[in-house]
Amino acid sequence: MTASERRFLLGLDVGSTSVKVVAVDPKTSELRWRDYQRHESRPAERLLDMLSAFDRTFGVEPGEARAFITGVGGAALAPLVGARYVQEVAAIALAVEKRHPDARTVIELGGQDAKIVFFEAEDDGRTRKLVSMNDKCAGGTGAVIDKISNKLKVPLDSLGTLAYRGLKIYPIAGKCGVFAETDINGLQKRGVAPEELMASLYDAIVLQNLAVLSRGNTLRPSVLLLGGPHAFILGLREAWQAHIPRLWEERGVPLPEGATPDSLIVTPRDAEFYCALGCVEFARQEEGCDYLGADRLAASLAAGHGSATSRRGAPAIAVSGQDLAEFRREYERPAWTPPPLPAGQTAPGFVGLDAGSTSTKAVYLDEGGRVLAKAYQLSRGNPIEDAIEMFRSLRQQVEAHGARPEVLGVVTTGYAKDILRDVFSADAALVETVAHAESALHLYRDPHVIVDVGGQDIKIIVMRNGRVKDFRLNTQCSAGNGYFLQAIAQNFGYPVETFAETAFEAREMPVFGYGCVLFLQSEIANVQRQGWRPEEIL
Incomplete structure (x- = not known):
């Protein structure tokens, strides 16, 4: 049975957070049915619900449709529904070439990935496609928007209408979703309104993707914004429309006569379905792929194939x-016991103050390097106030023995080392690498490797013969x-x-x-x- 002899061509897109299904009449090319649903980490079960609804609506029997499937969950589910798997970028490219042959750039945001496809015309009339994709990090994807909007208690129906234009934009880290959340936390404590926080997040997402995914290429007009986040969120679309024209101006990109930048950066109708629509285009060209029906998928899931509910x-x-x-x-680690101090006498010592990204630590050492007191607390958002609390805690611990502290020197380290050095007139501000090395040499005879897991970074310091020989730092990802x-x-x-x-x-x-x-x-x-x-x- 050829494609035109079947009742429907089915396109299925099983993504990281949602499932999309489209059904097209092969004779008229009319889009007869479409559905988009979040799968809540149960993609097979959600696909079953959607295909069952499709079968009931049109009375479809096995073999009456041809199916292609894509998405992160597509390959595993393809044999269970009688579909052939298509790579996402190939599906997007085919849908764009069919529906928007004038497009030169596609920006697609998914739940857990982001990609830019550049379409470049070659001398022989064919189009070369350059693909840049991020599927390893949530920074710049829909997952960050979900996370932050839930934290700010922004309802889904309101999220789509929140604007970008006309709102104050605050700096937010776009390189990592957890770092972005940390910045949002601080701004929220300062009373910044949720709509400004979301607009600032859209700004960070756009800048992150422009920096990471463009990779020296220019986003030439016209630009299509695809994927669920673009289809549903006004502010995100406006953020792209604000930043891309600046890039065009900087690089001298000519625009078509009479065209406005906004008209060249568009989100087409059914933008969330383009991967599924690309599958339909493959179904027009390829043989085989007889759709098996929802009942076959239900039987497979009942037998334990493809289900997300099995525990392993x-x-x-x-x-x-x-x-x-x-x-x-x-x-x-053995429990630390503070040493006894002579009552009624002074206890001279040195203060080490570490103001990190999420916590503040302090120690009070005597002249021989013995720890007399120590303090730790999670950061409250103001490093100066946190440091005052540290000094107060150290003093109280010393005074609890009936002794009086006499501070001989103060050294700071950590993210806020410089400001604390200036505020408290400290003797020095050390970079963390040096502070770690000095401490290790004091406590151990021949340290080789130091691993420091901080609030927002991880460091590995390699030492040989009392010197730092190598150093690795991760500040780009919170994993x-x-x-x-x-x-x-x-x-x-x-x-x-x-x-x-x-x-x-x-x-x-x-x-x-x-x-x-x-x-x-x-x-x-x-x-x-x-x-x-x-x-x-x-």
């Missing part, structure tokens, strides 16, 4: 064969840093100090992928639905 994990530490008590004796670990523990109702103790109680654990924190949060939500307990997830 790995043994945890509790069943690894290693004695837990022995493990703790070997690796657990694996302290802020994330703290947030996950708090979400489950545990203080971060009990993270390891709680995790050691698990006998089995889910296996997560490496990479972006926001993607990992989606995985965590999924395994919770499968019945995994907090200690197993931690």
Whole structure:
């Protein structure tokens, strides 16, 4: 049966956060049916609901449609519905060439990826496609918008109407979703309105994608904005329309006579369905791919194929064969006990102050390098006030012994080291690498490697013969840093100090992928639905 002899051509797009289905009449090319739904980490089940509705609406029998499928979940589900898998970029390109042959740039934002496709005409009349894609990090994708809008309690029906133009824009880190959330937290505490925060987020997303995805290429007109975020969110579209013309002006890109920049940066109708529509174009050209129907998918899911509800994990530490008590004796840090101080006398010492991105730490050392007092607290958003609290805590600890502190010197480090040095007239402000190295050399005879997991960064310092030989720093991504670990523990109702103790109680654990924190949060939500307990997830 040829494509034109079938009743429908089906295009299916199973993405990271949503499922899209379109049905086209092969004879008239009329779009007869379309549906878009969030799948809440259950893509197969959501696709079943949508295909069941399609089958009921039109009375479709197996073999009466030809189906192609794309998206991150498409390859696994293709054989279950009788579809052929198509790579996303190929589907988008085919849909654009069919519907907008004059387009020269496509910007597509998905739930967990972002891509720019450049269409360049060649001498032989063909079009060369250059693709730049980010699918490893949530920075610049719809996942960040979801995360921040939920945090600000912006309803979905209001999110789409929030504007960008005419609002004050604040600087927000666009390189990482968690860093963006941290900036949003600070601005929210200052009383910045949610609509300005969302506009600032759109600005950061656009700038991030222009910086990372353009890679020296110029976004030439006309530009199409595709994907769910562009289809549904006015402010995001306006942010692109504000920034791209500036780029054109800087690079001297000629515009068609009489055309306005806004008319050259457009979001077409059905922008959220373009991957699925591209699948339909493949269905016109390719043979095979007989649609099997929703009932076949339901039977496959009932047999446990393709479902997101099946629980699979790995043994945890509790069943690894290693004695837990022995493990703790070997690796657990002993409790610190403050040394006795002579009552009624002064206790001279030096203050070390570390003002980090999420916490502030301070120590009071005597002239021999012994720790007399120490303090730690999560940052409250003002490093000066945090530092005052640290000084107060150190003084109270010394005075609790009946002694009087006598500060001989102060050295600062961390993100706020310079401002604290100036405010408190400290003796020096050390970069963190030097501070780590000095501390390690003081406490250990021959340190080789220092690993520092901070609130918003991770450092590895390699030392040889008392000198720093190599240094690696991750400040671009929050994966694996302290802020994330703290947030996950708090979400489950545990203080971060009990993270390891709680995790050691698990006998089995889910296996997560490496990479972006926001993607990992989606995985965590999924395994919770499968019945995994907090200690197993931690």
